[in-house]
Amino acid sequence: xxxxxxxxxxxxxxxxxxxxxxxxxxxxxxxxxxxxxxxxxxxxxxxxxxxxxxxxxxxxxxxxxxxxxxxxxxxxxxxxxxxxxxxxxxxxxxxxxxxxxxxxxxxxxxxxxxxxxxxxxxxxxxxxxxxxxxxxxxxxxxxxxxxxxxxxxxxxxxxxxxxxxxxxxxxxxxxxxxxxxxxxxxxxxxxxxxxxxxxxxxxxxxxxxxxxxxxxxxxxxxxxxxxxxxxxxxxxxxxxxxxxxxxxxxxxxxxxxxxxxxxxxxxxxxxxxxxxxxxxxxxxxxxxxxxxxxxxxxxxxxxxxxxxxxxxxxxxxxxxxxxxxxxxxxxxxxxxxxxxxxxxxxxxxxxxxxxxxxxxxxxxxxxxxxxxxxxxxxxxxxxxxxxxxxxxxxxxxxxxxxxxxxxxxxxxxxxxxxxxxxxxxxxxxxxxxxxxxxxxxxxxxxxxxxxxxxxxxxxxxxxxxxxxxxxxxxxxxxxxxxxxxxxxxxxxxxxxxxxxxxxxxxxxxxxxxxxxxxxxxxxxxxxxxxxxxxxxxxxxxxxxxxxxxxxxxxxxxxxxxxxxxxxxxxxxxxxxxxxxxxxxxxxxxxxxxxxxxxxxxxxxxxxxxxxxxxxxxxxxxxxxxxxxxxxxxxxxxxxxxxxxxxxxxxxxxxxxxxxxxxxxxxxxxxxxxxxxxxxxxxxxxxxxxxxxxxxxxxxxxxxxxxxxxxxxxxxxxxxxxxxxx
Numbered sequence: 001x002x003x004x005x006x007x008x009x010x011x012x013x014x015x016x017x018x019x020x021x022x023x024x025x026x027x028x029x030x031x032x033x034x035x036x037x038x039x040x041x042x043x044x045x046x047x048x049x050x051x052x053x054x055x056x057x058x059x060x061x062x063x064x065x066x067x068x069x070x071x072x073x074x075x076x077x078x079x080x081x082x083x084x085x086x087x088x089x090x091x092x093x094x095x096x097x098x099x100x101x102x103x104x105x106x107x108x109x110x111x112x113x114x115x116x117x118x119x120x121x122x123x124x125x126x127x128x129x130x131x132x133x134x135x136x137x138x139x140x141x142x143x144x145x146x147x148x149x150x151x152x153x154x155x156x157x158x159x160x161x162x163x164x165x166x167x168x169x170x171x172x173x174x175x176x177x178x179x180x181x182x183x184x185x186x187x188x189x190x191x192x193x194x195x196x197x198x199x200x201x202x203x204x205x206x207x208x209x210x211x212x213x214x215x216x217x218x219x220x221x222x223x224x225x226x227x228x229x230x231x232x233x234x235x236x237x238x239x240x241x242x243x244x245x246x247x248x249x250x251x252x253x254x255x256x257x258x259x260x261x262x263x264x265x266x267x268x269x270x271x272x273x274x275x276x277x278x279x280x281x282x283x284x285x286x287x288x289x290x291x292x293x294x295x296x297x298x299x300x301x302x303x304x305x306x307x308x309x310x311x312x313x314x315x316x317x318x319x320x321x322x323x324x325x326x327x328x329x330x331x332x333x334x335x336x337x338x339x340x341x342x343x344x345x346x347x348x349x350x351x352x353x354x355x356x357x358x359x360x361x362x363x364x365x366x367x368x369x370x371x372x373x374x375x376x377x378x379x380x381x382x383x384x385x386x387x388x389x390x391x392x393x394x395x396x397x398x399x400x401x402x403x404x405x406x407x408x409x410x411x412x413x414x415x416x417x418x419x420x421x422x423x424x425x426x427x428x429x430x431x432x433x434x435x436x437x438x439x440x441x442x443x444x445x446x447x448x449x450x451x452x453x454x455x456x457x458x459x460x461x462x463x464x465x466x467x468x469x470x471x472x473x474x475x476x477x478x479x480x481x482x483x484x485x486x487x488x489x490x491x492x493x494x495x496x497x498x499x500x501x502x503x504x505x506x507x508x509x510x511x512x513x514x515x516x517x518x519x520x521x522x523x524x525x526x527x528x529x530x531x532x533x534x535x536x537x538x539x540x541x542x543x544x545x546x547x548x549x550x551x552x553x554x555x556x557x558x559x560x561x562x563x564x565x566x567x568x569x570x571x572x573x574x575x576x577x578x579x580x581x582x583x584x585x586x587x588x589x590x591x592x593x594x595x596x597x598x599x600x601x602x603x604x605x606x607x608x609x610x611x612x613x614x615x616x617x618x619x620x621x622x623x624x625x626x627x628x629x630x631x632x633x634x635x636x637x638x639x640x641x642x643x644x645x646x647x648x649x650x651x652x653x654x655x656x657x658x659x660x661x662x663x664x665x666x667x668x669x670x671x672x673x674x675x676x677x678x679x680x681x682x683x684x685x686x687x688x689x690x691x692x693x694x695x696x697x698x699x700x701x702x703x704x705x706x707x708x709x710x711x712x713x714x715x716x717x718x719x720x721x722x723x724x725x
Contacts (some may be wrong), residue, residue: 002062005030009058010051018044033059035459038099040149053102060103064111071106071560073603073610077580080553081106087503088563091472093144097465106560109486109574109609116484118562121270123481125471126564128265137472140261144465146254150458153244155237159184161203161433164227164236167191168210171229175236183237196221203426203433206236223430225437238437238444239297245290245447246297248458255458256287262464270467277460282453285446292443299439307439310432313392317425320391321416328384329413335376374410381406381414392428401427470563477502479564482555483523483571489533489609489642490520491552495568498551502566514568515684517548517666520644522571528687532664534638534645538652539668539691543681545648546583548668549613552646553580556611575644576608583616600633609642618651627651631658638663652690667691 002008005016005026019029022044032041038056042049061067072078085101092098107115129137163185166172172188180186189198196217199205205224208231209215218224227235234241245252259278265271292303301308313320385406389399405420473479477499495514505512521531539545555565559572603612618626630647637645638661649655652665667689670681702714 002030002034002059005033008033008055008062010055015047015051015055018046034063036060036100036103037096037149038102039095053099056099057103064107064114066107066111068105071108071576071578072557073577073579074581076582077553077557077578077613080550080580081557084499084554084557087477087499088470088473091469091476092465093141093469094147094462094465096147096149096462097469100463100466101469104561104563106557106578107562108560108576112484112486112574115560115562115574119481119484119559119564121467122470122474122562123564124268124270125467126474126479128268128271129468129471129475131266136261140258140468141472143254143258143261144461144468146250147258147458147462147465148251149462150244150251150455151247153240153247155183155239155243158182159237159239161429162206162437163187163199163202163204164206164208165189165195165198166208166210167193167195168208171208171210178233180233180236183240196224199224203430204437223434225434234441234444234448238440241444241448241451242293242440243297244451246293246295249290249293249295251458252286252454253290255454255461256283256290258461258464259283259457262461274460274464274467278457279453282450283457286450286454289443289447289450292439299436299443304435304439307432307435309393310428310435313394313428314425314432316391317428320388321421323391324384324388325414325416327387328380331383332377332380332412332414335380336373339372339376377410377414474564476506477566478568479558479566480568480570482559482565482567484559485523485571485573488521488523488531489573489644490518490522490531491556491570491572491611491644492518492520492522492524492526493551493555493565493567493570493572496551496555496570497566498547499554499566500550501547513683515544515548515551517552517685519552519646520573522573524571526687529664532662533641533643534634534661534663535647536634536652536655536663536665537646537648537668537685538650538665539685540670540681543668543670543691544683545668546615548683548685549580549615549646549648552611553578553613573609573644575611576642577603577606577610579603579610579612581612581614581617583619597629600629604633604636604640604643607640607642610640610644612637612643612645614645614647614649616648616650618649623651623654627654628658631655634659634663635661656690664688665690 005011005019011019016026016029019033019041020026023029023032033056036056038052039049041047041055042052044052047055057068069078072081085104089098089101092101104118164175164180165187166175167189169188172186175181175186185202187198189195194217195205195207195215199207199218199221203223206227207215207218207224208227208229210229218226259280260283262271262274262278263280292300294300299307301311385402388405389402394401401424403420405417405424407414407417478497482493494516496517497512497514501510501512504510516526518526518529519535520533525531537545537548551566555567555570555572556575556578558565559570560574560578565572603610614630618630620626621629630649630651634645634647634655637643647655652667656663656665664687666685666687668681668683668685669689669691702710706714
């Protein structure tokens, strides 16, 4: 087990500091590394995704005592593994699961218990997917797509209009120690200072008294809350808890819903492990509480009518002032224009406007105007007040707040008192702040108790995504659990389907033809085989020889990863090393040939158990020399009882004549051409059968499809082939 970050290769002092700073402690940082939270670590400035992946891989290699390249011994076998992993990762819905899957690689025989545990786990996933039906699979996949590692949730700017007050230095220092002053104003008051006077300049003041401290100035102050001396962060800044939930709103909501679904899945060892991490009752409560807040961290509309009313009043305040002022003046003008006063309506309007311009004293002006004019203005002012209160939705008790806002002078245009409107807006803001704080504190008190449950559930369901992804992969590719053979050396399967061909089939291309094959003694024998560990595979061009040994490599790789394998039935032994050598691209230089031969020598002399697959490597040099080299390699490989090897070659006959050991030769034969002139091949190799490359069938196809001089050329070649036989 890894005791500290510094024990992990790739973590220097600077990286260690960044990890601890981000996760809050070395323990949390170490947990993130060991749990493979690659994408989360990769977001830390100065680390990045590539470095994060390497750190986590190094940690896994340290814990398991196995490197990712220990079993995969050639670039070609690594490429096959990478392609398989790419397909499997495509089924994961979260970046977390895609990243974590990279930590599954072929393990050596010493890790057989881990391999078997993985196999049992992932075959359980496939069974679940097969039983729950497409609709539920799609629903789970949709919800998993929302999931991601939890964000920390941070308040990005100070909370305006709030202050925290105390007259106790110890309390003040503790508040600052917990960095609460980063989120709002904090003040240490003089013992003789009137708290209420200081609080007046804020929408909301939170006062923490100590001992017998009592401030009578607070008795009639509405915007001050008394906080107990045994305060918590939630008492002062409930937004911190709320922000964690709002920043992860969709993730937590999806987690709560997924938890309910997972809880309904059939019991099994793996599923029950996931279920044990999910407190369904608490998560249901969290889901309900989430409905009370918004993704922006506010209180959801509809939860509290009073808060909604004050919030709407503030949102519409400027519009309400402007609208009321406009309506008031327009209505007075309209009513005066329609009035039957002795002075004409238009004349009255001009007098009132002139009075505004010339600052005539309102009382003097009133004596010159007909009583009807005064009545119209006063009546319209009364209606404007009612209209203003209605727009702001003020209660009968709150109407007193508008005192002094509306003018008393008889002038045009009339203007609302700006200082009084600002005062009203401040009053509304205070009421909103008080109400919002009270509600958020109540919600935060509940949600803060559930943070541990939520974190555990999210982490568990991120792991579930990997589990579910391998199950989906296994279902689509018809993967099954192999029997792990420990008593002998071999690999054998029935109904095997090459994953890369299956990938094409699932994209709408040709359907894969399942095959059977065996090499060595995997605990059973097929007809006409005797447990031969070293085999030559011959046969038709495009007959499937390469795909056959690809399939063997896939089965070996997946088995040792602890993943189900692409065959209906299979028995495999575990190998210390896996080798695959792809087709040589023509003759190589003397230096390259020397390097290749040295690699072959290091492989065949290594006493470790191994599966070695060679695909037409004879092209590295001229055929005569290649046959002798391969024959020599086969003889040495045969001597290692823990080695299984398959050579695909067109020189099978020549090689057999040169070997000193009994090598089995199998063949993939072509039976002819179908009505569309496609090669008809028996894809399953025949044991103890030397198959020809059947160039005559390829020529026959070309002859049938060509015209003119080309047809004549192919016809002449066919004739010479038949004469040679």
